[in-house]
Amino acid sequence: MWNDAADVRAARRGDRAAFHRLVERHSPAVTMRAFACTRSRAAAEDLAQETILRAMRGLPGLRDDGAFGGWLLTIADNLCRNWADRRATEDAHRESVARAAAERAPEDEEHAPVAEAIASLAPEMQELLAMRFERGMSCEEIAGETGRPLGTVTKMLSRAYEELRKRLPHE
Numbered sequence: 001m002w003n004d005a006a007d008v009r010a011a012r013r014g015d016r017a018a019f020h021r022l023v024e025r026h027s028p029a030v031t032m033r034a035f036a037c038t039r040s041r042a043a044a045e046d047l048a049q050e051t052i053l054r055a056m057r058g059l060p061g062l063r064d065d066g067a068f069g070g071w072l073l074t075i076a077d078n079l080c081r082n083w084a085d086r087r088a089t090e091d092a093h094r095e096s097v098a099r100a101a102a103e104r105a106p107e108d109e110e111h112a113p114v115a116e117a118i119a120s121l122a123p124e125m126q127e128l129l130a131m132r133f134e135r136g137m138s139c140e141e142i143a144g145e146t147g148r149p150l151g152t153v154t155k156m157l158s159r160a161y162e163e164l165r166k167r168l169p170h171e
Contacts, residue, residue, distance in 0.1 A: 030048045033080065083147065
């Protein structure tokens with residue numbers, strides 16, 4: 001039988017193995033909670049990783065050593081709420097970008113294939129492309145605004161570019 005309280009006390013003293021046991025014990029529940037919120041394996045893994053990082057930093061502030069699991073899930077819930085709020089804001093931004101593009105479309109027919117190709121991409125890819133090119137943001141700025149790791153942002157943009165190359169007519 002495990003003992004969260006003993007592992008929390010040991011982890012506070014710098015015992016990495018104790019913290020690892022806590023994470024190993026509770027991370028499946030955190031990941032499942034994050035997946036329930038995001039419905040995306042990658043986003044759930046990112047949120048779970050952020051939850052563990054925040055727990056590691058906040059461990060000295062945990063008041064009840066035996067309540068680590070519940071405390072960890074509370075951190076995950078807060079991050080999930082932040083993720084959902086950010087997502088709603090991003091969706092609203094995407095809709096306004098799509099409306100603006102639709103309003104411009106009739107006067108800019110030569111760019112129609114590009115607009116159609118972008119519109120056929122996954123919403124996450126559309127969002128990142130809009131942030132990168134319409135708002136002129138760097139990958140680092142995008143990572144900061146979306147809460148995604150920089151590597152995730154660059155990988156998603158790379159995939160978006162590849163998808164666009166596949167979907168655009170070659171001349």
